[in-house]
Structure formats: structure tokens, C-alpha cells
Amino acid sequence: MEDMKYVNKDLETMSLDKVKELQLEKLRKMVKFAYENNEVYKEAFDKKGVKTETLDSLDDLAKFPILTKEHLVKHFPYGFLSMPKNQIKKIYMSGGTTGKPIAIFYSAADNNEIIDVASRIYPAAGVLPPDENNKGDVLYHLLPMGSHIVNCFMDAASTLGIPVIPAHFSYNEPEKHLEVIKDFGVTALNIAPVGKKGSNLQGLLEVDEERIIDNNIKTILYAGAPMPIDMMKDLMKKGKTVLGVYGGTEIGGIGIQSKYCSGIPPGTFHVWGDRTLVEIVDDDGKPLKPGQRGYMIVTALGGDEFAGRATPIIRYRTGDEVTLMEGPECGCGRTPLYVSKPKRIEDFSRMDKSCAGEF
Ligand SMILES: [Zn+2]
Numbered sequence: 001m002e003d004m005k006y007v008n009k010d011l012e013t014m015s016l017d018k019v020k021e022l023q024l025e026k027l028r029k030m031v032k033f034a035y036e037n038n039e040v041y042k043e044a045f046d047k048k049g050v051k052t053e054t055l056d057s058l059d060d061l062a063k064f065p066i067l068t069k070e071h072l073v074k075h076f077p078y079g080f081l082s083m084p085k086n087q088i089k090k091i092y093m094s095g096g097t098t099g100k101p102i103a104i105f106y107s108a109a110d111n112n113e114i115i116d117v118a119s120r121i122y123p124a125a126g127v128l129p130p131d132e133n134n135k136g137d138v139l140y141h142l143l144p145m146g147s148h149i150v151n152c153f154m155d156a157a158s159t160l161g162i163p164v165i166p167a168h169f170s171y172n173e174p175e176k177h178l179e180v181i182k183d184f185g186v187t188a189l190n191i192a193p194v195g196k197k198g199s200n201l202q203g204l205l206e207v208d209e210e211r212i213i214d215n216n217i218k219t220i221l222y223a224g225a226p227m228p229i230d231m232m233k234d235l236m237k238k239g240k241t242v243l244g245v246y247g248g249t250e251i252g253g254i255g256i257q258s259k260y261c262s263g264i265p266p267g268t269f270h271v272w273g274d275r276t277l278v279e280i281v282d283d284d285g286k287p288l289k290p291g292q293r294g295y296m297i298v299t300a301l302g303g304d305e306f307a308g309r310a311t312p313i314i315r316y317r318t319g320d321e322v323t324l325m326e327g328p329e330c331g332c333g334r335t336p337l338y339v340s341k342p343k344r345i346e347d348f349s350r351m352d353k354s355c356a357g358e359f
Pocket of ligand 1: 331
């Protein structure tokens with residue numbers, strides 16, 4: 001592992017200009033692939049009169065239609081599948097609770113790419129494989145299994161050589177988790193901050209805060225929801241490293257916080273710019289500038305020629321409001337491209353009327 005802080009130092013620390021160059025190159029390839037291999041994209045792009053040649057710069061992406069969760073529902077199950085079925089290794093389905101499922105498909109290349117990107121989380125957090133003297137981390141993974149992204153998050157730790165314990169599916173009692181943490185000398189957690197079941201951090205803290213504080217746990221990696229600010233401050237005051245991982249089922253990883261970050265505001269995430277392109281738009285779908293707050297639109301650029309192709313995700317509205325920031329430089333050395341203070345938005349009625357619905 002390079003430098004113990006990065007998995008791929010060149011990609012993680014690229015200059016902003018270089019990242020944008022790479023983004024445009026990958027974007028053009030992805031748009032071409034989607035147009036040539038998926039009828040839903042082809043129709044939507046034709047309706048707007050856009051294609052690969054439209055993309056002279058990243059700003060031109062604003063001419064393309066915005067994809068929403070409703071579109072994924074509308075074309076369920078195979079509408080966004082863009083490869084022959086014999087190339088597909090995994091299918092992730094979600095949305096069952098609302099009765100409106102979506103499907104995301106993964107090829108072997110997609111799978112490897114997600115694991116590769118997810119592995120960046122651990123060195124950034126100072127979570128490292130044990131050495132020959134058993135100095136290093138043991139990870140307890142309490143995030144709910146079933147989401148492909150979450151599974152990859154766990155597999156990424158194994159790939160780096162970090163021993164990981166997946167929480168047993170029947171363990172909904174915080175007490176059981178506290179026993180595992182003690183028995184195995186767990187030093188790092190992947191966990192949701194809050195939630196209904198007993199597998200979230202709040203649940204564990206309510207049962208026995210002392211046992212979370214006075215044990216070997218050094219690092220808490222949370223995902224799935226923002227962490228309540230008081231909870232975070234309290235844990236940090238007691239010496240724990242608390243870091244968020246930001247991503248989504250449909251689009252994969254968006255970004256991370258690193259233990260080594262300094263000089264950037266709290267609640268800010270580095271964007272993995274080499275594989276994720278983030279735009280922000282207003283109520284009318286019009287692009288906003290870095291520094292402004294708006295709805296987040298994400299394009300998954302893929303890792304290489306083959307990744308991110310089974311279900312191309314181009315200009316997807318994640319449902320979050322964020323501030324996109326370019327700069328300042330960060331003490332961790334990663335690309336100074338950030339999203340800050342994500343907040344879930346429920347009502348898109350105005351935007352839906354003005355600019356969604358082309359798919
Ligand atoms: Zn940083």
C-alpha cells in the first residue's frame with residue numbers, strides 16, 4: 001500500500017485540472033456506450049438532440065436529460081441493462097418497501113471496480129491490515145447486508161488484508177454486538193449512525209456507552225445516513241476517529257473523509273473525481289457554480305473501459321442537496337474537490353415539472 005494513506009496515490013491526489021480532463025474523456029466514452037447499447041438512453045438523448053459529439057467540455061453535460069429514481073422504476077427490471085445477460089454477475093434490487101423496485105446490474109468489471117474504489121476508505125481512515133506482530137486492525141461490519149455497494153465495502157477490507165467480521169444476520173440485539181467487539185478485540189466499525197434495528201451506533205451507545213468507549217475501538221466509519229453532530233463530537237472528544245463514507249446504491253461511491261484531512265470545513269467529503277462526476281443544479285435543473293448549494297446530480301464514470309457499463313448511470317439525481325466545492329487544498333493531499341453537508345430532499349415537484357421526465 002502506497003504511503004499507507006492511499007491505495008492509489010496517483011488517482012487520489014490528482015490535481016483538479018487533471019481530474020477534469022480525465023472526467024471529460026471518460027464521460028464521452030460512457031455517453032457513447034450508453035447511446036449505442038441502451039434503448040432508453042438512446043431515445044432520451046435523441047429527444048434532447050444530444051450525443052457524444054455534444055460534449056466539448058464538462059459544461060455541455062448540462063444539455064443532457066436528468067435521470068431520476070422514477071425512471072429506474074418505470075423501466076424496471078431490464079430497461080437500463082446495457083450488456084448481454086451472460087456478462088452479468090450480480091443484480092441488485094431495491095425499493096421493495098415502497099412497492100416500487102429498481103434494478104442495478106453488475107458485470108465482473110463493475111464488481112472489481114467498486115471494490116477497488118471502496119478499498120480507498122480504509123487507508124484514508126488509518127485502518128490497516130495487521131502486521132507480523134499482530135499490530136493492525138480488526139473490522140466489525142454492522143451495515144445491513146444485501147446492498148451490493150455495502151457488500152463491496154466489506155469485501156474491500158478483505159482485499160486489503162484487513163480481517164473483517166460480518167455481523168450475523170440474526171444479531172439485532174446491541175448486547176450481542178458488544179460481545180463480538182469485546183471477544184475479537186475489534187478496533188474498527190462499519191456502522192450506520194442511527195436506525196430502527198439494534199445494529200446502529202446509537203443503539204449500541206444507549207445500551208452501554210462505556211463499553212464502546214473503553215475498548216479497543218479506534219475508528220468508526222459510518223454510512224447510510226448523516227451522523228448526529230452531538231454524537232460525533234462526543235465520540236471524537238473521547239478519542240475515537242469518526243469518519244463518514246458517502247455513496248448510494250444506484251451510483252456507487254461518491255466520496256470519503258480521511259483521518260488526515262485538515263483545513264476543510266466539518267461535514268465535507270472528498271469526491272472520488274476520477275470515477276464520479278458531481279454537478280449541482282437548481283429547481284429548474286439549471287447548473288450552479290461551485291460554492292453554491294443545490295441538488296446533486298451524479299454520473300458514474302467507471303474505472304476503465306469496461307467498468308460501470310452494465311447499468312450506465314448518467315446524470316442521476318441522488319435526492320440529496322449539497323454544496324459542491326473546488327478548493328481549498330486539504331492536509332490529506334487528496335484532490336481538493338468536495339461535497340459538503342449532504343441533506344436528503346423529499347419534494348422535487350417543481351424540478352420534475354421543469355426538467356425531468358425525458359426518459
Ligand atoms: Zn482531506
